[in-house]
Amino acid sequence: METPGRRERKKAATRQALADAALKLFLERGYDQVSIRDIAEAADVSTTTLFKHFPGKEALVFDESEDREANLIAAVRQRPEDQGVVEALREYVLATWLPLTAHPQYAGFTALVSGTPALQEYGERMWTRHAKSLGAAIAEDAGVDSDDIACHALARFVLDIPALTRGRQDPRNDVERIFDLLERGWR
Known part of the structure; x- marks a missing residue:
């Protein structure tokens, strides 16, 4: 490099x-x-x-957006050959999302975004764009059409994990449970 x-x-x-x-x-x-x-x-x-x-x-608040999107796609495309897409995304989320929840400014940042409609709207547009790109990367990896609904659903579910686990008692356990559901389905 x-x-x-x-x-x-x-x-x-x-x-x-x-x-x-x-x-x-x-x-x-x-x-x-x-x-x-x-x-x-x-x-x-x-x-x-x-x-x-x-x-x-708004872009100043979400300053790492482009890097995050590129890194999500790299998690799919550059994973080891014997590793599945869901497991690669699990590793990515655990390595990137969990450290953010321990940051001293995390609670303030969350309150800022949650309490500001312009930031909520911008964040949603950003995540929708990420979901489209990630869904297309997953589809390419699976050898299916780039608009495959299952691939885009998986991308949306993965991208919703931070919102679903925000403020919860044990975010690591919650992330693991969500990925178990994505990997094995509802029991």
Whole structure:
């Protein structure tokens, strides 16, 4: 794997600084009380620079969306030959979702998104897009039509796991139970 050059590192650092500043301000003041200008100033960049990295205010909250979609698809396409799709997605969710639930800002982030209609709508559009891409990757892997309903249903179920397990007592156990259901069906 090639190490990113200085320019790419600077772009990534600026993007991260913007996302961090936005989340900090949103958690402190509330989403609707923070302007794009406030975020740019907190990250010490211009609003033009902010818009080079993010299409709008909502995107600052879901700053890892593109990476997450690519990683979900990679979990399907780059899994070991002897591993099934459901098991690969289980490993991905356990490795990525559970650590987020332990993050100190997790409760605040969840309350922010849950309490802000614009963020709820944006999040739903984002997850729908992810479900379409993941469903197509699962279908390609299974050798069926890209719009296969079972493949898209599996993608939606997997993507709903964070919402289903959010705030629950034992999220690891809940994630495992959901994947057991997906793998073995209802008993």
